[in-house]
Amino acid sequence: MPIKNIAGKIIGVIQLVNKMDNTAFNKNDENLFEAFAIFCGMGINNTSMYETAMKAIAKQRVALEVMSYHAIAPMEEAEKLEKMPVPSAQHYNLYDYNFSDFPLDDADTLKATIRMFMDLNLIDAFNINYELLCRFLLSVKKNYRNVTYHNWRHAFNVTQTMFCMLKTGQMLNILGDTERLALLVGCLCHDLDHRGTNNQFQMKTMSPLAELYSTSTMEHHHFDQCIMIISTKGSDILCNLTQADYEQVIGVLENAILSTDLALYFRYRGRFIDLTKRPDVDWSDDCNRDLLRSMMMTASDIAAIAKPWEVQKKVAEMVASEFFEQGDMEKETLKIQPMEMMDRDQKHKLPNMQVGFIDAICLPVYEAIARVSPRLSPLLKGCQQNRAHWLEEAEIKQEQQQQRRLEKHAGEEEAENKNKDSQESSTS
Incomplete structure (x- = not known):
């Protein structure tokens, strides 16, 4: 048979x-x-x-x-970084919400990140091997792609904002050591291996990542890359943690990275805003703390909107450039019309789009966290000032557009009159 x-x-x-x-x-x-x-x-x-x-x-x-x-970065690079002197936080202006990375070279960004770990007392508190920390940071930097905006510099700036919120904003009074460690690592790793395209693009192109994760696609990938680096011998900075601390850090770390998905931000924002309006809010409650950490991640991720105008305008142009690159791919590869913010032909609307972004996403979270701690209010103030600047830019763009339309109309009339004169002369 x-x-x-x-x-x-x-x-x-x-x-x-x-x-x-x-x-x-x-x-x-x-x-x-x-x-x-x-x-x-x-x-x-x-x-x-x-x-x-x-x-x-x-x-x-x-x-x-x-x-x-x-x-993982070569050991030689880690040994070289290990020997470099690390300047103070004041030297790098790390305690200031108006911090800008533009004057710093890549070596300085790494040394400034080490300084953040030092000033938060994370190296001593968790017995982190200094050489491992250097190699970990170099490996994180290495795993960011050379895209226009979502690169190592963006991760570094997000980390500095979180550091500033913890120190200058006095959120250290609410959050514990394991939470601080997880948030700092989360900020550093929150966009690892970003491809310069968003979750919707992954779904539209049916990429392998979209097949793996149907929701928060890129954020899950960023977390996976983070775990890969942390779990690899030579960059395993959590190797000396107790089992309980390790599990807590990984749990907070996963939630922190996933919370940078704006879809989740919109889902939980209302609860957080209601929470901050209560005079008797209990921040020792685990659910409340989880919500607070998530909103702090969002506030750090979009903090470029609260920087001084010169910095904000330059960063906004980089973000728009990356969006336009995705829009170009959608037009050429997918043969679809991209949404307005991704469409290079709509770049003259950037000021208006920035105002919309501020109103829909930025102001609500900054107003809410300013109620948690008044020392976080500079973020709100910076955001409000930039909104006023973008409104001015929008008015200028509108006037320029109107002027172009008038000039075009006048040119068309002049051409039409010349054509009539020519016809009359020919008839005569």
């Missing part, structure tokens, strides 16, 4: 010869034999699938091993 796999293909044959009681084979024997053949087919098929799965797992392990080797 044939042995068949799940697709009905014959993969073997069973033969029975001579019953032990020497009687003839009957219909019952035939039915039992057929059931046994089916059972054998299932067993062989499952074994084959198991072998295929084990090979796939082995290949994955090899791929991860190779990837982690190339993703």
Whole structure:
């Protein structure tokens, strides 16, 4: 009798010869034999699938091993950074909400990040090996792609804002050591391996990432990349934590990175705003603290909107440039019309779009966190000032557009009059 796999293909044959009681084979024997053949087919098929799965797992392990080797910064670079003197936070202006990274080179951004770990007492509190920290930071920097905006510099600026909120904003009085460590690492890693395109683009192109994660696609990928770096020997800065602290840090870290998805921000913002309006809010409650950390991540992620006008305008242009690059790909590859903020042909509307972004996303979160601590209010003030600047820019753009329309209309009239004069002259 044939042995068949799940697709009905014959993969073997069973033969029975001579019953032990020497009687003839009957219909019952035939039915039992057929059931046994089916059972054998299932067993062989499952074994084959198991072998295929084990090979796939082995290949994955090899791929991860190779990837982690190339993703982790060389030890020589870590040793070089380890020997560099680290200036004070005042030297880098890290305590100021108006901080700008523009004057700093890449080495300074790394040293400034080390200073943040030092001033938050995280190195001593969690017995973090200094060489591991240097290699971890270099590895994080290495795993940011050279895209226009969502790169290492953006991650560094987000981290500085979180540091400033903790120190200058006195959020240290609310959050514990493990939360501070998770938030700082979360800010550093929140956009790891960003491709310069958003979640919607991943879904539209049916990318492998979209197949892995149907929601918060890029944010899940950023977290996975973070865990890969933290779990790799040589950059495992959490290796000396107790099991309890490690589990808490990873839990807070995952929530922190996923909370940078604006879709989640919109989902939970209302609850947070209501919470901050209560005079008796209990920040020792785990749910309230989780909500607070999530909003702090969003506030840090969009903090460029609260920087001095010269910085904000330059950053906004970088963000718009990255958006336009995605819009160009949507036009050329997907043959679809991108949304207005992604459409290069609509770049003259940037000031109005910035005002809309501030009103819809930025002001609500900054107004809410300013109620948590008045020392966070500079973020709100900076955001309000930039809104006024963008309104002025919008008015200027509107006047320029109106002037162009008038000039175009006048030009068309002049051409029309010349055409009439020419026709009359020809008739004469």
